[in-house]
Amino acid sequence: MSLLKRIEQGGQQSQSGSGTGSVNIQARRVVPPGVAAQKDTYSDLKTRVQSRLFAELDPTMDVTRVNEVRSTIQELFEQVLAEENIVLSRPERQRLFEQITAEIIGFGPLQPLLDDDTITEVMVNGAKNIYIERGGKISRVPVSFESDEHVMRIIDRIVAPLGRRIDESSPYVDARLPDGSRVNAIIPPISLIGPVLTVRKFSRNPITIEQLISFGTITPEALQFLKACVESKLNMVISGGTGSGKTTLLNILSQYIPADERIITVENAAELQLRQEHVVTLESRPPNIEGRGEVTIRQLVINCLRMRPDRIIVGEIRDEAALDMLQAMNTGHDGSLTTCHSNSPRDTLARLETMVMMAGMELPVKAIREQVASAIDLIVHQERMRDGTRKIVNITEVSGMEGEIITMTDIFVYEQTGYEGGKIVGRLRATGLRPKFMEKIEATGIHLPPSIFGIGERRTRY
Numbered sequence: 506m507s508l509l510k511r512i513e514q515g516g517q518q519s520q521s522g523s524g525t526g527s528v529n530i531q532a533r534r535v536v537p538p539g540v541a542a543q544k545d546t547y548s549d550l551k552t553r554v555q556s557r558l559f560a561e562l563d564p565t566m567d568v569t570r571v572n573e574v575r576s577t578i579q580e581l582f583e584q585v586l587a588e589e590n591i592v593l594s595r596p597e598r599q600r601l602f603e604q605i606t607a608e609i610i611g612f613g614p615l616q617p618l619l620d621d622d623t624i625t626e627v628m629v630n631g632a633k634n635i636y637i638e639r640g641g642k643i644s645r646v647p648v649s650f651e652s653d654e655h656v657m658r659i660i661d662r663i664v665a666p667l668g669r670r671i672d673e674s675s676p677y678v679d680a681r682l683p684d685g686s687r688v689n690a691i692i693p694p695i696s697l698i699g700p701v702l703t704v705r706k707f708s709r710n711p712i713t714i715e716q717l718i719s720f721g722t723i724t725p726e727a728l729q730f731l732k733a734c735v736e737s738k739l740n741m742v743i744s745g746g747t748g749s750g751k752t753t754l755l756n757i758l759s760q761y762i763p764a765d766e767r768i769i770t771v772e773n774a775a776e777l778q779l780r781q782e783h784v785v786t787l788e789s790r791p792p793n794i795e796g797r798g799e800v801t802i803r804q805l806v807i808n809c810l811r812m813r814p815d816r817i818i819v820g821e822i823r824d825e826a827a828l829d830m831l832q833a834m835n836t837g838h839d840g841s842l843t844t845c846h847s848n849s850p851r852d853t854l855a856r857l858e859t860m861v862m863m864a865g866m867e868l869p870v871k872a873i874r875e876q877v878a879s880a881i882d883l884i885v886h887q888e889r890m891r892d893g894t895r896k897i898v899n900i901t902e903v904s905g906m907e908g909e910i911i912t913m914t915d916i917f918v919y920e921q922t923g924y925e926g927g928k929i930v931g932r933l934r935a936t937g938l939r940p941k942f943m944e945k946i947e948a949t950g951i952h953l954p955p956s957i958f959g960i961g962e963r964r965t966r967y
Contacts (some may be wrong), residue, residue, distance in 0.1 A: 550591065555605050557585045574610050578602075612682075613659050614648050615704070619682070625706055626748070631699035632656050638748075641893015656700040660690045669791060678791070681774045684709065688774070705748075711778055712753055714760075722750065722887075723897050724933050726957045727917045730900070733953055734883055735761040737946040738840030742822075744853040745887035750895040751844040752776060752820070754887060758842065762816055766840075769809040771802055772820035785812065802826040803864075806833065819843040825864035827857050834880035850884040850901040854911050857881075871909045878903055878911045882942055890929050897933055902940040916940055916958065935959030 561581050582602050586593070593601065607616035618627050618637060626638035632650040636643055650656045664671055664680045671678045677691040687705040717723055723731075734741060735758050743751045743758075759779050762768060769785045770777050777786075787809060792799040802819065803826035809817055810833055817833055819826070821844045834841050847853040854877055861873050886899040898919035904912045916938060921931035937959040946953065 551601060551604065553589075554582070554585050554591075554601065555608065557589075558582065558605060558609070561585070575606060578606055578609060612662065613655065614650055615659065615702075618646065618648065619686070619704070619706065622708060627702075627704040627706065629656060629700070629702035631701070634698075641889070641895075653699045656702065657692065660692070660700060660702060663688055664690070670794065674794070675791070679774045681776060685776050685778065687776050707776065707778070711756060714757055717754075717757060720894065721932075722754075722895055724917075726935065727897065727900060727933050730916070730953065730957055731758060731885065732761045733946050733951045735759075735840070735842075736763070737942075737949045737951060738816075739882040739942060739945070740834045740839060740841050740880055741843075741883045741885060742853055742857075742881055743842070743844045743885045743887065744847040744850065745844075746846065746848065746889060748895075749887040749889045751887060753895075754885065754897070755818070755820075755842060755844055759818065762840070766815035767813060768816045768818060769812055769814040770818045770820065771805045771809060773802065775820075777818065777820060779818075785809075785814075803829055806830055810836075810838070814838060815840070817841045821845065822857070822860065824860055827860035828864040828866065831857070831861065831876050831880040835876065847886075850886050850899050850913060850915075853884050853886070854881075854903070854913075874909065874911050875906060878906050883940075884913075892924075892927055892929050894929065896929075896931075900933075902942065904941055914938055914940065 558578065558581050561584075579602065582605065585591075586598070603617075604614075607613055612619060614635075615627060615629070618624055618635075624637045624639050626643075628636040628638075628643075629650075630636065632653050632655060634645070635648045635650075636645050650659075660671060663682065664678055667680050669678050669680055671690055671692060673692075673694065676693070676695040677689070680688040680690070682688060682704070685707045687707070689703045690700065692700045714728065718725055718728065731741075741758070743754055745751050756778050759768075759777070759781075762779075762781060764781050764783075766781075767783050767785070768779060768781055769787065770779065771787045771789075773789050775786050775788045787805045789802050789805060790798065790800040802822075802824065806817070806819065806826050806829040817830070817838050818841065819830055822830055823846070830841070830843060845853055845856060847856050854874075857877050858870070858873050861868070861876070881903045884899070884901045884903065885897060886901065887895060888898050889895050896919055897917070899915060900917040902914045902916055904914045906912065915936050917933050917935055919931055919933045921929055923930040935958045939955075939958050939960070943953075
């Protein structure tokens with residue numbers, strides 16, 4: 506995308522509004538003797554320098570070549586300060602440069618927050634209210650946009666390269682940043698407080714298996730069990746509430762998929778970070794301004810069946826695509842993985858049942874449940890606890906049908922033992938029960954010791 510397209514709708518108006526707490530900084534002009542020294546507020550100074558830069562920059566410059574553009578901005582920035590005889594301290598000069606650069610090739614006031622690896626979520630509630638999540642806790646930050654129009658320019662900058670749009674006729678959109686971070690935006694008239702932007706950040710260095718264990722999210726025994734399930738091509742659903750860590754766990758479990766298998770991923774906004782070589786990524790597409798060209802998750806799931814997949818991974822099941830996913834699992838595409846929003850393993854099955862009904866197929870409830878019970882082997886349920894930590898609280902086998910009820914067996918269950926120093930104390934423990942699908946795992950040459958399931962420990966405990 507050219508620089509001109511980025512700045513033509515408000516570049517001249519991109520005044521400070523970054524709200525970094527530096528509004529008291531003043532710049533001093535060096536003027537000839539006898540002329541009164543002029544003091545400039547930080548915002549005025551930024552506006553003036555930024556306007557000069559916009560006028561001097563080549564509008565055909567490709568802003569995707571970040572290093573080259575940044576170097577050009579640096580040269581022009583120094584030139585403007587020298588021509589206008591503006592003297593700034595080194596920290597002030599650097600702060601001004603970074604903020605102006607963020608307006609041109611970054612995401613304005615959000616850029617420092619996006620660059621902070623300790624922040625996991627950024628929430629913009631209108632121009633003046635910005636919140637972050639750090640360490641599982643939400644707090645407000647002293648950062649703001651200049652106006653709602655300023656927020657809209659940043660939103661447009663995010664969605665435009667993806668071929669997506671947001672306007673009154675389509676007032677919300679899912680998108681992603683270049684680093685894969687998930688973005689949701691919703692604007693008036695749907696939002697009554699102005700443009701709302703939510704960014705779910707993904708770490709530049711993805712969470713490792715060791716970190717997952719050290720955080721207390723999972724135990725080594727449970728992880729060994731899940732590794733065996735993935736390698737044995739069992740169908741798994743990772744469930745949980747918003748922000749519970751479903752996608753993170755899906756990324757980690759996908760590492761256990763053998764490198765010689767063909768993996769096809771289907772997502773609304775591509776965010777999975779699979780490390781295998783043979784990965785085909787498919788992304789849904791909303792309709793254009795004329796209401797045409799929409800490509801749904803369901804259509805992509807149907808299409809990927811024709812692409813000779815060894816594994817199908819759907820980023821999130823949320824609608825009638827559940828029917829096609831279940832059918833794929835039941836027709837030889839074992840080892841499929843997906844996520845689902847729910848409050849418990851039992852609720853996950855109920856949601857899948859409801860989503861299948863959304864497909865418009867007037868199937869009997871029993872037939873739907875038989876499809877679900879036959880397709881899904883395991884549900885891994887996560888929760889974000891009240892102390893901000895994320896933990897796996899259930900690893901549950903879908904064992905079959907009894908009458909018209911799907912039967913389930915907990916293999917691992919999280920037990921809370923206390924609450925100390927603002928932190929939840931507990932552990933994911935084995936229930937002492939072996940899953941029925943152990944025969945399938947052992948048929949692949951994987952043998953898990955009975956101790957993983959708490960067999961033996963259970964006897965000595967009492």
